[in-house]
């Protein structure tokens with residue numbers, strides 16, 4: 001199945017390397033590749049609260065909509081790359097997560113900030129639900145979701161940006177070869193290229209980076 005054939009929620013049958021994904025139909029494959037803004041979900045897209053799969057528990061991070069709008073305007077494809085071990089823990093179901101993700105994507109779209117895709121790993125090696133109790137190449141800090149996004153969305157990872165709030169996010173981005181790895185928060189990470197305290201700081205950075213010609217990041 002090609003990316004162009006997929007629209008809305010999908011669950012892949014290959015349990016060895018894939019979790020779930022959502023993305024917009026993108027039409028014919030382009031001859032060029034795109035830079036991407038890749039976002040962790042909990043702690044970057046939304047305030048990190050356990051079991052944030054209902055409207056009551058979910059609150060968008062301040063600045064996320066302007067950031068995504070700006071990135072799309074600059075030609076970035078925006079995707080969400082998220083571990084959801086709560087599925088493996090039995091805290092919520094795959095169906096609940098997928099249903100909520102549909103709502104989340106619609107909220108972005110209503111804000112003029114379209115998300116191209118959502119990649120999710122439901123696995124955890126100590127999970128209580130047997131079907132998801134294992135590690136996976138799709139589970140960060142492994143790079144599987146990012147590499148799949150690159151393949152599906154025709155991304156140039158060297159010209160792409162990943163924003164995460166945990167070292168595992170940064171490690172996954174590094175393993176995938178993402179050019180710019182940003183840690184959001186107050187901590188530091190030896191692999192991150194920089195740390196920002198607020199998403200608004202990334203907007204100006206994207207503008208500067210996008211003005212660079214293609215090739216190696218500055």
Ligand SMILES: [Mg+2]
Pocket residue numbers: 040041042043044048164165166
């Ligand atoms: Mg996070």
